[in-house]
Amino acid sequence: MLSVPYTRATLDNGLDVIVHEDHRMPLVAVNVWYHVxxxxxxxxxxxxxxLFEHLMxxxxxxxxxxxxxPLQEAGAALNGSTSPDRTNYWQLVPAGALRLALWMExxxxxxxxxxxxxxxxxxxxxxxxxxxxxxxxxxPYGLASFTLMSAMFPPSHPYHWPxxxxxxxxxxxxxxxxxxFFARYYHPGNASLVIAGDVETRAxxxxxxELYGGIPAGEPVLPVETPEAASAPRRLxxxxxxxxxxxxxxxxxxxxxxxxxAELDLVSDLLANGRTxxxxxxxxxxRRVAVELAAGQxxxxxxxxxxxxxxxxxxxxxxxxxxxxxxxxxRFATDGPTDDEVxxxxxxxxxxxxxxxxxxxxxxxxxxxxNAYHTYRGEPDAFQVDLDxxxxxxxxxxxxxxxxxxxxxxxxxxxxxxxxxxxxxPGDAERVEGGRA
Amino acid sequence: xxxxxxxxxAGTPVPVRFPRIVREALDNGLRIWTIPYGAIxxxxxxxxxxxxxxxxxxxxHGLASLTGDLxxxxxxxxxxxxVAEAFARLGTHLDIDVGPDAMTMSSAGLARQxxxxxxxxxxxxxxxxxxxxxxxRIRELRVNRLRQLSRSAGTVADRAxxxxxxxxxxxxxxxxxxxxxxxxxTVDDVxxxxxxxxxxxxxxxxxxxxxxxxDVAAAARRVFDAWDATIGSSRIDRPxxxxxxxIHLVDRPGAAQSELRIGHLAPGRSxxxxxxxxxxxxxxxxxxxxxINRRLREEQGITYGAHTSFDFRRAAGSFACETSVQSDATAxxxxxxxxxxxxxxxxxxxxxxxxxxxxxxxxxxxRNFETAGQVARxxxxxxxxxxxxxxxxxxxxxxxxxxADQVLDVxxxxxxxxxxxVVVVGDATVTAEALTAIDRPLQASAPEF
Numbered sequence: 001m002l003s004v005p006y007t008r009a010t011l012d013n014g015l016d017v018i019v020h021e022d023h024r025m026p027l028v029a030v031n032v033w034y035h036v037x038x039x040x041x042x043x044x045x046x047x048x049x050x051l052f053e054h055l056m057x058x059x060x061x062x063x064x065x066x067x068x069x070p071l072q073e074a075g076a077a078l079n080g081s082t083s084p085d086r087t088n089y090w091q092l093v094p095a096g097a098l099r100l101a102l103w104m105e106x107x108x109x110x111x112x113x114x115x116x117x118x119x120x121x122x123x124x125x126x127x128x129x130x131x132x133x134x135x136x137x138x139x140p141y142g143l144a145s146f147t148l149m150s151a152m153f154p155p156s157h158p159y160h161w162p163x164x165x166x167x168x169x170x171x172x173x174x175x176x177x178x179x180x181f182f183a184r185y186y187h188p189g190n191a192s193l194v195i196a197g198d199v200e201t202r203a204x205x206x207x208x209x210e211l212y213g214g215i216p217a218g219e220p221v222l223p224v225e226t227p228e229a230a231s232a233p234r235r236l237x238x239x240x241x242x243x244x245x246x247x248x249x250x251x252x253x254x255x256x257x258x259x260x261x262a263e264l265d266l267v268s269d270l271l272a273n274g275r276t277x278x279x280x281x282x283x284x285x286x287r288r289v290a291v292e293l294a295a296g297q298x299x300x301x302x303x304x305x306x307x308x309x310x311x312x313x314x315x316x317x318x319x320x321x322x323x324x325x326x327x328x329x330x331r332f333a334t335d336g337p338t339d340d341e342v343x344x345x346x347x348x349x350x351x352x353x354x355x356x357x358x359x360x361x362x363x364x365x366x367x368x369x370x371n372a373y374h375t376y377r378g379e380p381d382a383f384q385v386d387l388d389x390x391x392x393x394x395x396x397x398x399x400x401x402x403x404x405x406x407x408x409x410x411x412x413x414x415x416x417x418x419x420x421x422x423x424x425x426p427g428d429a430e431r432v433e434g435g436r437a
Numbered sequence: 438x439x440x441x442x443x444x445x446x447a448g449t450p451v452p453v454r455f456p457r458i459v460r461e462a463l464d465n466g467l468r469i470w471t472i473p474y475g476a477i478x479x480x481x482x483x484x485x486x487x488x489x490x491x492x493x494x495x496x497x498h499g500l501a502s503l504t505g506d507l508x509x510x511x512x513x514x515x516x517x518x519x520v521a522e523a524f525a526r527l528g529t530h531l532d533i534d535v536g537p538d539a540m541t542m543s544s545a546g547l548a549r550q551x552x553x554x555x556x557x558x559x560x561x562x563x564x565x566x567x568x569x570x571x572x573x574r575i576r577e578l579r580v581n582r583l584r585q586l587s588r589s590a591g592t593v594a595d596r597a598x599x600x601x602x603x604x605x606x607x608x609x610x611x612x613x614x615x616x617x618x619x620x621x622x623t624v625d626d627v628x629x630x631x632x633x634x635x636x637x638x639x640x641x642x643x644x645x646x647x648x649x650x651x652d653v654a655a656a657a658r659r660v661f662d663a664w665d666a667t668i669g670s671s672r673i674d675r676p677x678x679x680x681x682x683x684i685h686l687v688d689r690p691g692a693a694q695s696e697l698r699i700g701h702l703a704p705g706r707s708x709x710x711x712x713x714x715x716x717x718x719x720x721x722x723x724x725x726x727x728x729i730n731r732r733l734r735e736e737q738g739i740t741y742g743a744h745t746s747f748d749f750r751r752a753a754g755s756f757a758c759e760t761s762v763q764s765d766a767t768a769x770x771x772x773x774x775x776x777x778x779x780x781x782x783x784x785x786x787x788x789x790x791x792x793x794x795x796x797x798x799x800x801x802x803x804r805n806f807e808t809a810g811q812v813a814r815x816x817x818x819x820x821x822x823x824x825x826x827x828x829x830x831x832x833x834x835x836x837x838x839x840x841a842d843q844v845l846d847v848x849x850x851x852x853x854x855x856x857x858x859v860v861v862v863g864d865a866t867v868t869a870e871a872l873t874a875i876d877r878p879l880q881a882s883a884p885e886f
Contacts (some may be wrong), residue, residue, distance in 0.1 A: 024476060025807055026451035062442040066735070068725045073793045074447035075800025094800055096448020103445050126738025126763075130694065134741045134761045137693035140588045211441065241691065243584040274530065275521035285518065288574065291581040313581065344525040351479075351528035351547055358477055358808045 002353060002383040004366060007201045008374075013217040014189025017208050018370055018380050020196040022360060028197035029361030030101040031090040032109070033371040035192075036185035038165075039084045039158035039224050039302060047128065047165015048173055050082035052181050054124040056089065061111035067104060074100050081363065082163055085301045086375060090368060092361030095198040102195070102211050109191065110215035112182055118175050125170055132164045136435070140242045144416050146435035148250050151234050151412050152305055156227045159302060162435070187218025192374050196367040197360045226302050236437055237415040237429035239422050244291065246311040247318045248414040249325060253297055253304035253405050256376055261299045262389035263401035264306050266345045268295040270337055270398070271329065272308050276344065278328055279310070289316040289324070301376065306405060318415050319426055326408040333406060336399030345398075349390035357383065447796065453803045455829040456812060458819075461654045467637035467661050468820070471653045472645040474812050480551045480646035481813040483543040484558055485820045487641075488634040491537045491607040491673045491752070497622055499579070499614015502535040504630045506575050508542075509533060511566035512557075523557055531561065535612050538673075538751040539821045540635070545810060548647040552656045555642075559660035562635055572624040580616050587886040590689060590696040590761070594862045596884035597685050598698035601858040602755050606676035615885045636666030641820040646809040673752040676702060680856035684771070684872055685882035688865040695767040695863030699774050700757030701856050706749035706822045712835040713847040714747055719794035720786055720844065721745050721777065721852075722758055726793070729758060729777050739766040743774070751822060756852065764864055768871035771859055778854035785841040799833045 006020045038049050057067040057080070071078050074097035080089040091101045136142040146162045153159040193212070195204050230252055254261045272279040272295035283290035292311040298304060308329075310321045337345075359365040373382040417425045459471040490501045509531050510517040524530045529546035542561065544554050586592040596611050603609030614622075642661070644653045680701060704710060715723075722729040722745025733743045743760035758778075762770040786794075806812055806829070815829060859877065861868060873879050 026803060027807060063444055066726075069793070070444060070447075072724055072726055072797040073800070075450070075797060075802070075804070077801065077804055092804055094448065094451045094803055096451065097800070098448070099445040100447055107442075123735065123738040127734055127741060130739060130761075130763055131741040133693040133763065138590055138696075138761070140585065214441070241689075242588055244581065274525070275518060276525045281518060284578070285574070288577070291578055292585070311585070313577075314584075340522075340526075344522070344528075347526060347528035349528075351545075354477060354479055354547060355545065358475070358479065358810075360807065 004381045006380050016192040018194045019201045023198050026095040026198050028098045029092050029367035031194040031367035033192050034087045035190050037083050037085045038163040046161040046169045053080050053082045058120045059115040060108040061114040062107050064115045106211040143435035151437035154231050190221045194367040194371045233412045235413045235429045236432050237425045238432050239419045240416050244311045246416045247321050249308045249411045251306045251410050253306040255303050256299040260401040264297040268297050270341050329406050333403035336395040353387045450800050465637040468641040469654050469657050470643045478548045478647045480548040481545045481809045483643040483813050485641045486540040487639040489536050489538045490612045498610045498618040502612040504627045505533040505535040508565045509561045510571040513560040513564040567628050569624045583886045590862045594696040594698045594860050597860045601681045604678040607673050633669040636668040637664045638668045643816045645813040676753050681858045683878040683880040684859040685880050687862040692864045694761045696761045698860040703754040703756040705753045710847045713839050713843045716839045717844050739763050764867040767868040775854045781848040781852050785845045791841050798836050
């Protein structure tokens with residue numbers, strides 16, 4: 001039974017505080033989630049949530065010289081990240097530096113703007129444009145995921161645009177934009193603070209009240225509206241500076257913790273992840289028509305996508321791969337998995353969950369997961385409940401999930417072709433460029 | 438200013454004690470290290486073989502890592518898929534990583550599965566099938582992998598850098614080898630590498646986790662006691678390579694950025710200067726607040742990040758600054774990095790800068806030993822480099838003892854901007870002209886894949 005006991009309190013200004021004691025090591029994880037991500041942006045100002053995350057590390061009113069220095073000197077590891085749904089910040093510190101970490105987070109939650117200058121915005125705008133180049137534009141197949149998401153979600157849906165943002169929007173962001181973004185989304189009522197590790201709960205709660213209690217409350221953030229109609233499936237092709245043609249198939253799928261979410265996660269492993277998967281056996285091991293395979297159920301607050309990705313062996317066409325994948329998915333949706341496959345899926349889920357309660361801090365550490373469960377489910381200790389979704393999956397439930405969601409007619413297809421070979425691409429596709437469908 | 442707005446201090450440092458290693462050895466030479474650690478029912482199993490890509494024959498680059506790939510493609514009664522399924526039934530999988538000095542096979546699983554994990558691991562190293570059909574299939578995948586990687590700017594830069602710095606030395610090539618070498622490689626080469634390099638005399642089994650209830654050594658003895666292999670010697674000399682101070686420009690038309698590597702040879706892990714070099718690196722480029730990242734990212738915004746590192750190998754090492762910068766800033770970034778290397782040699786670092794670097798290394802050291810996987814990786818370093826058990830316990834006092842004069846001394850001996858190789862993987866039409874203005878020979882290069 002996985003259990004991560006905690007104490008939760010809410011300050012008068014709306015800040016949720018969750019404390020988990022774990023005295024195995026003299027370490028403490030401090031983890032803050034702001035329930036804002038690129039889904040809260042407007043077309044024309046995409047990338048603002050992530051650009052803002054960068055500015056959170058540049059200094060605040062009472063520590064104007066930047067966020068990293070004092071914490072690194074105290075032995076901390078620290079970072080942050082932005083997704084479509086949320087922005088998180090964490091530091092893992094030796095137990096003695098807890099108060100410093102709490103103070104630093106409080107200062108930027110309450111008093112960021114006096115230190116946020118035009119010069120800092122301009123520098124971080126440059127950094128973010130370079131992050132976009134390094135992580136996407138200069139990487140093989142780097143724009144494929146942008147292209148797919150813009151095709152899967154209509155322009156009025158907030159998952160239509162990439163979290164890193166469109167370059168023109170990043171260039172256009174003003175100091176007033178980021179100040180307004182702070183006022184609207186960066187206040188205690190839209191945040192939750194987790195402290196996990198070698199701490200004493202009552203003392204920490206007192207310290208948090210002292211450091212965060214004076215931060216003014218803000219206006220509640222309303223849920224993001226999404227359009228009723230989903231995009232119709234499309235067939236797309238793009239060129240890239242790559243060696244091998246690659247096929248992306250993407251189906252609309254359930255949101256995070258929605259019905260069939262965990263089942264589809266298991267289905268993705270059984271179909272296409274690792275050497276034990278069906279598509280590996282069929283396409284790479286036996287027929288040798290593919291050389292790389294991956295699959296995943298990416299589930300978010302407002303919806304999900306199920307993807308299968310395969311790179312063609314030299315001389316093989318993407319039509320061959322596409323037909324074989326649909327064939328294998330259909331067989332799964334008809335016959336379901338074997339008992340052995342279900343058992344392996346359960347065993348791997350159990351191991352993964354036990355490993356997830358090892359580390360206190362960092363991305364995906366215990367503190368980060370407590371905050372995720374709190375934010376998305378309202379219950380920080382949902383570890384066992386989450387695992388039970390996987391352990392309760394059966395041959396029938398996995399077969400039904402595949403049948404319900406993964407019909408060939410629902411899939412959007414993207415073919416990425418080596419530059420100069422687009423004439424050999426599947427003939428029924430619309431050509432797209434620049435990461436936009 | 439009220440007390441609430443005064444930044445608190447860093448608090449009292451916490452001591453670091455590396456967990457105790459329970460050591461046993463079998464008659465065949467296999468070392469068995471058990472490290473009971475943590476209250477969570479996991480166990481990380483690692484088999485370290487002290488042979489790696491440095492043992493690749495000169496005309497068979499990639500052989501060690503190809504052998505690693507093939508070991509678990511069928512072993513004992515199980516075929517290739519069968520081995521993977523057997524690990525999957527335990528809720529885990531086997532990772533095989535081949536580095537310059539060692540091959541590590543590791544499986545992160547639950548403690549209750551440890552005996553079965555050891556059985557499978559023993560089968561993989563003792564009875565790999567190494568069949569011709571599997572060899573042909575895996576080699577074909579490897580050749581296609583190399584094709585794919587030839588388009589990855591970072592991999593291209595790493596290849597160009599390592600071959601410029603180490604030249605023909607055993608460390609002067611990437612683990613995956615080249616298509617040419619792989620095409621010359623036969624299944625008998627793989628069988629020969631397995632028979633001649635993978636055996637108990639050069640192996641250390643490291644099990645970390647909640648293993649109090651299991652007699653790991655007895656379980657290991659059952660499956661490894663009859664492991665019998667005569668291992669040939671491995672000899673990797675210190676490289677004697679003339680410095681290559683050229684700028685190697687690898688043209689990547691249309692590239693969105695320039696990927697840079699700037700550096701040169703450096704000492705191996707056994708150097709007496711180790712701790713001083715760790716402090717030096719923290720000041721220069723090892724951290725977010727280090728000099729080079731501040732200059733390129735936080736002052737100019739021309740990169741997502743820039744960092745430096747020493748790659749401490751057994752026989753020698755290398756030092757490099759790695760970054761990826763916007764194309765129009767390429768030559769400026771090269772100049773800035775070289776200037777920062779030079780600045781380390783000109784004057785002793787200020788007391789505050791030394792104190793900050795030292796504190797971050799010592800106060801944060803405890804974070805390296807939180808999980809079973811981290812402890813296993815640390816113990817692997819002990820095995821690969823033959824370091825004493827108290828290596829990690831001695832780290833904090835050793836770093837605290839380093840003064841600014843020592844950092845200056847090691848900078849003058851081990852940081853040599855005049856001898857540094859510069860690799861630029863980027864769009865030549867945008868970068869070449871400005872690069873020619875730097876006082877170094879400009880060489881068009883194309884690393885072999």
